[in-house]
Amino acid sequence: GVDGSTYASWAWLTMLSMLAILFLPRQFQMQVVENTDERHLGKAIWLFPLYLLLMNIFVLPIAFGGLLYFPRGTVNADAFVLTLPLAQGQNAMALVAFIGGVSAATSMVIVTTVALSTMVSNDLVMPLLLGLRVVRIRERGDLGGLLLAIRRVTIIIILLLGYLYFQLIGQSSSLVSIGLISFAAVAQFAPAILGGIYWKGGTRLGALSGLLGGFLVWAYTLPMPSLAEAGAISTDFIVYGPKGIALLRPYALLGLQGLDPISHSLFWSMTVNLGLYMTVSLIGRQSVEERGQATLFVDVTNYATSGDMLPLWRGTATVASLRDLLTRFLGEQRAARALTSFARQHGMDLTTVAEANAELVRYAERLLAGSIGAASARVAIASVVQEEAFNLSEVMRMLDETSQLIAYSHQLEQRSRQLEEKSVALEAASAELRAANERLQELDRLKDDFISTVTHELRTPLTSIRAFSEILHDNPDLDAAKRTHFLEIILKESERLTRLINQVLDLAKLESGAAEWHVEAVDLAELVREVLASTSGLVEEKRIAVQLQMPKEALVLALDRDRITQVMLNLISNAIKFCASESGKIEVRLTRDNGLVQVSVADNGPGLSAQEQAVIFDKFRQVADRTQGKPQGTGLGLPISMQIITHYGGALWVESEAGAGATFHFSLPVVQGEAN
Incomplete structure (x- = not known):
């Protein structure tokens, strides 16, 4: 019979494979980065499983034949496709299989290294360079060469690291075990990515805490024991645990036994990852930006129209500034081709248009995101786009007062330090200034909390009014009953918004002593x-x-x-x-x-x-x-x-x-x- 641990291992490996399909670099590169239309996913839903099924039709006979012909593991299962024809004297077939295997492995290495180098340059290096004023990268004329150099260096480093890992443990481990270890590492991105898509309560600190905790547990329970089994480090900590602590044995952490190493590591790393992600997110408080991003990601269907994402941009930008920006990052020829293609698709003549519309700005941002990453592209676009201010005069007034309080707080801190340095006799005055500074900082925090709360309360009816107004605008032939129902909702939310604003103003007058009393x-x-x-x-x-x-x-x-x-x-x-x-x-x-x-x-x-x-x-x-x-x-x-x-x-x-x-x-x- 088959014991329960075998079924448990099968279940864990199935889940691990599902996560690998989503988050392996080459998979992510193909299905997300290089996917220009989400409608392509409809075809991939049935075509990709069909591809896996067809591939396994050939894998299963080879695996069965190898196990029958080479019993008791005398030959590594990874080499069955070569050893079977060689054992039968079919050298030509073995050569063809070898060439095919080398080609497949080479293509996988190419796609993976290109994907990783793109991620490193776009999401790590370029945001760092754009944020460093010393580098002055924004003043460079053509950044295409710099981007290419960064990616080439990254590819070399990735290949060297892979070769180093192979030299350390590759000889003592099969290709499957090495692959499963990497699968378990990639699976650590699942809680943060899936949580960001489906849960509004997540925070940046929670995601980082989960990733850090999950990777530490993964490193302790898989790569370190692999290094020990390969002879790179002592195997004592596998058998007895570090310093003889049996509960910390990497293959039986906290006494959990009965699972294979991959399932054991995946259980503990995902438990720590998911636990830290949810706990830190629930204990902490979302910033206004995090709350807004969570709404846009989770409720994406409320803002997406015709496949284009988030038509919420309001601002101004010139076509010339966007052309110059694209030229700096993409090169003159590629930028010109891209703008010409956009103009042809939309029936526009960009040479006679001075101001860019929202669609052109989003198109430019997508082009830049493909070269320097989404975060860097947003920073670059923001340097030439002038966003429209939020039209609430009272909120802006409070923000101005907050800035003044912060500036005054900094002045008080500096004055306090000067008084302390000059004379001990002025200690009393210095203490008074520190107290005033703390009070101002507390008032600043309270004002930030108040602004955040009011903005959140105002956004709810505004979002509802805008959503139903867009439905009425985009559907002139809407049924009369539904139109009346939507108008009633808009009227109700408008009254709610008016009531909220009146109460906020009334409360502000009462608290400031400016209210009139009859x-x-x-x-x-x-x-x-x-x-x-x-x-x-x-x-x-x-x-x-x-x-x-x-x-x-x-x-x-x-x-x-x-x-x-x-x-x-x-x-x-x-x-x-x-x-x-x-x-x-x-x-x-x-x-x-x-x-x-x-x-x-x-x-x-x-x-x-x-x-x-x-x-x-x-x-x-x-x-x-x-x-x-x-x-x-x-x-x-x-x-x-x-x-x-x-x-x-x-x-x-x-x-x-x-x-x-x-x-x-x-x-x-x-x-x-x-x-x-």
């Missing part, structure tokens, strides 16, 4: 009744029971009626939102005690946990509606209410237990002569 005599009892009357429609719709308790005498205070109405509306609306239909109950109480007027709004909803109560009054913090499954609103109502109540010297707080409803209270001081 104080008048306000009867709180009458105001509460008016708010309940205005929300009666929602109450009746959900069949919620409302109880009102208040003193008989009037409670008149000098307040801004609209502001206090806003507070009451927010509290009662929240209570209605979290009450269950038909069984919901809301109680509103108005009391006066010890110079304070207190208003309480209680509901029998799901309540708040201690963690939720700690952040409920923070900006953009929302509690999920258990009945809807997601938060509703903007998360600014309670912070605005807190600012209004605090302005009058009052307090706003919540009392709640999870599953037992919530009660929001606010109190206002009664100034003598103010209340009846």
Whole structure:
């Protein structure tokens, strides 16, 4: 029979082969880098498996014949295709097989080294050279020769490293085992690449952590034991573990036994790789750029049209500047041919056009990416393209203030160091400056967080409005019912966007003290009744029971009626939102005690946990509606209410237990002569 370990090895090798098909350099070069149209993948889906099947039709008879003719491993299985005809005296056939094998191996080496040299020059060397001002690579006229030299040197280094590895362990290992070790190394790219395509939560630091951890485990469990078995290093650490620690034996790491070395290494390296990638990504925080890139990659179908990717560019560039840029990197003849081909395909005369459109810019970037890599191409294009600014004046104003704060912070640091060097007597002043600097840095961080959050909140309705507007624009014959439905969504998102902007501006005015207050005599009892009357429609719709308790005498205070109405509306609306239909109950109480007027709004909803109560009054913090499954609103109502109540010297707080409803209270001081 066959034991379970054989099936486990077969499963691990199958998964490893699948990953190798995707991420081996030669595979990646053919199916991604040299693929000009993703529609080609439709043919490759059935043609590539057919090729593998046809190849194995010839492999299986040769393998069976070799095992039968050369039993007990007397001949290396890699050489069956040569030893079988030689054993039968068919020297001519052996020569043909040898020539074919050399040709196939040579082509694989050529494709692999070209792919690796392209990756090294495009994604490692060129971004580094473009970022070094000392090299001044941007000032060179023709970079084609430099790119060619970099790739030639890289090819030589790769071939020398391969030959060195062969000299170290190639004589003691079969071609299959060497290939599987390299497959396991390439598989370490799988979590970061697949995660970047399908998971929005990944971060750059998480991907790098996973890659580093996975490669370290792979190196410890496969290449190092191979070097030991070849005699390059001692075999003691394979048998006993480093310094006699049995749990660290490379073929039985942490006591895991029963797997072959390839499966064992793949299990531990992928576990560490995937674990670090997800853990570091979840613990850390995505930057604005990472969040945007994740959205574009994961939701790529929302932005792709007619095979062209991401029609989101807005900016200006001249045809002359793009022609000069392409000439520097591709050479004059190739750049001219490329631009002529583009003009012919699009029916344009680039000699009479001054400003380049978005399609020409993307075409130029694709040409550069093929020569210097996507990252370097984006940097090069950015040097001649002037991007359109994000049209939000308030955000830009805050960014300007942030820049000023950062500059001022640097000045304070320099002044602090100078004061410390001049005299010990100025230590107190220096400490004060350091404290101010820390405060400014904290304000800078808070402002960055605020800008990031507001931008994210604004992007959601804007993306929805743009998507449905493009659908309506691109489909004039759309069904009337769908058109009406899409227009309703656009209107709803526009109202949401307006409400969010108004609340952000209102909160900013309240926090800065620039808000206008229209104080008048306000009867709180009458105001509460008016708010309940205005929300009666929602109450009746959900069949919620409302109880009102208040003193008989009037409670008149000098307040801004609209502001206090806003507070009451927010509290009662929240209570209605979290009450269950038909069984919901809301109680509103108005009391006066010890110079304070207190208003309480209680509901029998799901309540708040201690963690939720700690952040409920923070900006953009929302509690999920258990009945809807997601938060509703903007998360600014309670912070605005807190600012209004605090302005009058009052307090706003919540009392709640999870599953037992919530009660929001606010109190206002009664100034003598103010209340009846």
